[in-house]
Amino acid sequence: MSICYDDSKKSNYFSSIPYGEMPANRYYMTHYANFLYLDFISKKSDDVSERAQARKEIEIANRKMRYWKFHPNYDQTVINELCIAAKKKWA
Secondary structure, three states, X not given: OOOOOOOOOOOOOOOOOOHHHOOHHHHXXXXXXXXXXXXXHHHXXXXXXXXXXXXXXXXXXXXXXXXXXXXXXXXXXXXXXXXXXXXXXXX
């Protein structure tokens, strides 16, 4: 069972977009939204196995967010604003 990420295998993701042109902020926010969703499930779900799976996938989301933080197009000031807005939706 997976919620957001398939944790059974590593991805061999290939993009036709050159690395320097990738929208790092958008990709970061995709994983941040997944993180918020998984965090909610890990705290609120009544199913023990679902909570455990969510906690495993939170580690994957964190790893992917860390990756995008080092991209040259990543802008922390933009991310701060977007994260505040995303947190309000889950409050």
